[in-house]
Amino acid sequence: MRLAPLLSTLALALSACATTPPEALRGTGDLGVVIERAAGRMQVIEHSHNTSLGTVDGLGDLSHAHVAFSRDGRYAFVFGRDGGLTKVDLLTRKIAKRVIQAGNSIGGSVSQDGRLVVAQNYEPGGIKAFDADTLELLADVPAEYAPGKFSRVVGLADVPGQRFVYALFDANEIRVTDFSNPRQPVTTRYPAGKQPYDGLVTPDGRYFLAGLFGEDGVSLLDLWKPAGGATRILSGYGKGEEKLPVFKMPHLRGWSLAAGQAWLPAIGRHEVLVADARSWQETGRVPVKGQPVFVMARPDGRQIWVNFAFPDNEWVQVIDTVEKRVVHTFSPGKAVLHLEFTPRGEEVWISSRDSNRVTVVDTATFATRKELPVDAPSGIFFTSRGQRIGF
Amino acid sequence: MDRPLILHVAVLLGLTALAVGAAPAAEPEPDRQKALVHMVRQDCGSCHGMRLAGGLGPALLPARLTDLPDEFLVATILYGRPGTAMPGWQRFMNEAEAGWIVARLKEGFPPLATGH
Numbered sequence: 136m137r138l139a140p141l142l143s144t145l146a147l148a149l150s151a152c153a154t155t156p157p158e159a160l161r162g163t164g165d166l167g168v169v170i171e172r173a174a175g176r177m178q179v180i181e182h183s184h185n186t187s188l189g190t191v192d193g194l195g196d197l198s199h200a201h202v203a204f205s206r207d208g209r210y211a212f213v214f215g216r217d218g219g220l221t222k223v224d225l226l227t228r229k230i231a232k233r234v235i236q237a238g239n240s241i242g243g244s245v246s247q248d249g250r251l252v253v254a255q256n257y258e259p260g261g262i263k264a265f266d267a268d269t270l271e272l273l274a275d276v277p278a279e280y281a282p283g284k285f286s287r288v289v290g291l292a293d294v295p296g297q298r299f300v301y302a303l304f305d306a307n308e309i310r311v312t313d314f315s316n317p318r319q320p321v322t323t324r325y326p327a328g329k330q331p332y333d334g335l336v337t338p339d340g341r342y343f344l345a346g347l348f349g350e351d352g353v354s355l356l357d358l359w360k361p362a363g364g365a366t367r368i369l370s371g372y373g374k375g376e377e378k379l380p381v382f383k384m385p386h387l388r389g390w391s392l393a394a395g396q397a398w399l400p401a402i403g404r405h406e407v408l409v410a411d412a413r414s415w416q417e418t419g420r421v422p423v424k425g426q427p428v429f430v431m432a433r434p435d436g437r438q439i440w441v442n443f444a445f446p447d448n449e450w451v452q453v454i455d456t457v458e459k460r461v462v463h464t465f466s467p468g469k470a471v472l473h474l475e476f477t478p479r480g481e482e483v484w485i486s487s488r489d490s491n492r493v494t495v496v497d498t499a500t501f502a503t504r505k506e507l508p509v510d511a512p513s514g515i516f517f518t519s520r521g522q523r524i525g526f
Numbered sequence: 527m528d529r530p531l532i533l534h535v536a537v538l539l540g541l542t543a544l545a546v547g548a549a550p551a552a553e554p555e556p557d558r559q560k561a562l563v564h565m566v567r568q569d570c571g572s573c574h575g576m577r578l579a580g581g582l583g584p585a586l587l588p589a590r591l592t593d594l595p596d597e598f599l600v601a602t603i604l605y606g607r608p609g610t611a612m613p614g615w616q617r618f619m620n621e622a623e624a625g626w627i628v629a630r631l632k633e634g635f636p637p638l639a640t641g642h
Binding site: 172173196197216217239241257258287304330332348380382384445446470488489 | 571572573576577579581582606611613614617638
């Protein structure tokens with residue numbers, strides 16, 4: 136047996152180990168994060184084998200935390216309530232950069248070209264654009280609606296053309312800011328309905344929908360024909376009936392489109408509203424167990440998964456989009472806060488805050504595939520979001 | 527955010543009526559206190575922030591609340607504020623419990639119990 140070549144191969148392999156950290160030798164397409172809100176920490180997970188890879192600490196106040204991803208899938212941009220914007224390297228699980236960019240923030244998004252990170256803020260009301268590499272502030276766009284008055288910003292979504300669309304809760308407006316020239320953004324204003332609480336863009340980036348809290352309806356802006364301004368759809372869906380109390384605001388995002396329809400949470404009603412995604416006429420309603428919070432289509436659009444506001448927040452319901460009815464109801468744990476589908480939707484991850492676990496569920500059989508211990512989990516975000524318009 | 531003042535006055539008046547004759551509030555049992563702390567930090571926290579520093583709802587920190595009358599805050603918690611996003615919670619707590627929450631908010635709200 137010739138030992139020498141074997142030894143030199145071994146030596147080579149060893150030296151490769153010494154210079155290349157093992158974490159560099161994995162892809163990022165199956166990575167994600169789970170927010171451990173009370174601890175100001177997140178777990179980095181992978182959904183090929185459903186395991187936790189480790190934790191990242193020191194992220195500040197993570198109530199209402201939102202996460203967006205760099206287009207290479209390596210970095211997570213974590214937006215904290217306390218205005219912290221943290222760039223986390225998912226491979227080394229270290230903080231690459233952290234800035235405090237506002238007093239009170241609720242999220243953000245990445246530009247079409249991946250170079251800008253834009254945060255949406257309550258305090259000071261407005262949006263801010265940062266260089267995605269360095270987190271250097273490039274532009275501050277206050278949501279001023281009257282002299283000295285600034286609105287809280289909701290529903291921020293990236294759309295093609297380096298633009299961002301968002302709504303002003305306090306000013307009944309939709310705004311579009313174009314960052315083609317990042318240091319000189321241009322903003323266009325569109326009057327909209329009362330108290331928009333969140334927004335979404337359709338997966339093609341064409342329509343922006345703002346859910347309204349102050350009236351029964353949804354404001355719609357066609358970004359391909361913006362001159363027409365924002366119109367009202369699903370007007371008066373409450374039929375003048377007294378609203379039920381809303382103990383938690385619903386969240387909207389581009390996951391609402393499925394089977395040619397938009398599936399939207401009603402406000403103050405235990406219903407999911409369905410509208411045709413071309414004519415925007417109401418085509419149905421699905422009665423559900425409580426006030427819907429997340430109404431999320433499985434990526435293929437065949438199912439809609441719904442969770443609920445307090446006090447019905449231990450339940451999850453699944454709607455069949457062909458039959459337009461609930462086909463499955465179950466409780467994965469106490470205080471279900473969020474759901475995230477794997478990129479092609481064969482599994483869904485569900486966080487149960489008060490059960491301290493994340494449950495991975497098979498979406499075809501509804502069987503539990505795995506339970507992971509997580510300290511009071513809230514949001515779950517997969518890197519596949521980084522490749523989608525409007526996330 | 528402009529607040530409908532008339533509504534506040536109405537709530538205040540209603541509450542004064544309610545407060546008159548109310549016996550000094552008993553402290554909730556320790557287990558119930560824990561549940562209330564959990565509820566405020568987690569479920570009220572979805573609008574007011576877990577650290578109560580504000581969000582869709584205003585900050586509920588001592589500096590902001592000290593000058594507001596207890597009864598007014600108790601009424602807000604129990605009955606909500608129509609026309610705003612603040613819902614009423616009387617299905618989930620009684621007046622004494624809302625009073626206990628207001629007193630704790632004014633002195634700095636207790637942290638969540640740790641050690642799951």
